[in-house]
Amino acid sequence: MRLFVGIPVAPAVAGELAATCESLARRATSQQVPLRWLAPATYHVTLKYLGWTRPEVVPAVHEAIVRATAGHQPFRFRAARLGAFARPAKATVVWAGVDDPGALGALAEALDRELSALGFPREQRSFHPHVTLGRLREPADVGGVLLPFSEQVFSETRVEFATLFESLTKPTGSEYRVVLREALGGPKKRPDRQSDPVEPTPFDASAGTEDGWDRHQG
Numbered sequence: 001m002r003l004f005v006g007i008p009v010a011p012a013v014a015g016e017l018a019a020t021c022e023s024l025a026r027r028a029t030s031q032q033v034p035l036r037w038l039a040p041a042t043y044h045v046t047l048k049y050l051g052w053t054r055p056e057v058v059p060a061v062h063e064a065i066v067r068a069t070a071g072h073q074p075f076r077f078r079a080a081r082l083g084a085f086a087r088p089a090k091a092t093v094v095w096a097g098v099d100d101p102g103a104l105g106a107l108a109e110a111l112d113r114e115l116s117a118l119g120f121p122r123e124q125r126s127f128h129p130h131v132t133l134g135r136l137r138e139p140a141d142v143g144g145v146l147l148p149f150s151e152q153v154f155s156e157t158r159v160e161f162a163t164l165f166e167s168l169t170k171p172t173g174s175e176y177r178v179v180l181r182e183a184l185g186g187p188k189k190r191p192d193r194q195s196d197p198v199e200p201t202p203f204d205a206s207a208g209t210e211d212g213w214d215r216h217q218g
Contacts, residue, residue: 001058002167003050003179005065005111007104009131010157013079014040017096020082020149021133024094027145035094035134035142042176045077045098045129047162048111050120058179060118061164065182068110069162073185075103079131079154088143095130096154104129107162107184160184 009017018040028035050061078099084091098104105127116122136142161181168175 001053001055001179003053003058003061003164004046004167005048005050005162005164006044006046006176007157007159007161008044008163009079010155013155013157014043016154017043017079017131017133020096020152020154024082024134024145024149027148028142031144033136033140033142033145035136035145036173037134038132039173042174043131043133044165044176045104045131047104047108048115048120048123050115057118058164061115062180062182064114064118065111065162065164065180068107068114069182069184071185072103072107072110074158074160075101075184076156076158077101077104077129078156080152082133082146082150082152083130084142084146086139088146089141090139091142092136092139093132094134094136094142094146095132098129098131100129103159107159111162 021037021040025035025037053061079096080099081097083095083097085093085095108127108129112123161183163181164179165176166179168177
């Protein structure tokens, strides 16, 4: 199973982003930029990308998510501004940024710490929360496509759960199946069972994964 922990954006936010993408798609077509747009139902912010993981490991992953979410209360974040990885002049991913007051980053750090105890590698990069909107097979200049919308602000998403998703590759594109959801905050009992360390299957850490951590500098 190819897994990641993430936060789906609120339906209202997904609708606003989708409407903006319709305008972006028209500009991309007129400028001959072959962007592939993601379905609004997939819009999310990734907190921790696990990659290929054996199904029998899911209970241990769930325990780690329980521990990570225990000290975090529900919060809100706002999608704002558009950008691209690695940069607009040479982009492979178009995204909407996230105004994070610190709660998303703190939750991502807690997940990273708890999952590392199972054998998943700790992140070595800064956390860059974003919502992926579109992708390019080859790097291209998207600056002209994004410019009129680069400072656009969208609605808020209320975060009450951390969700473990399975990423499924279909002919029509990626689909994300909810494996489990864990509520933020509230009293949590540390599991009595101690799970064995995980030996994750190596996964592609390049752009185009569901990874919210910033692989692209400059």
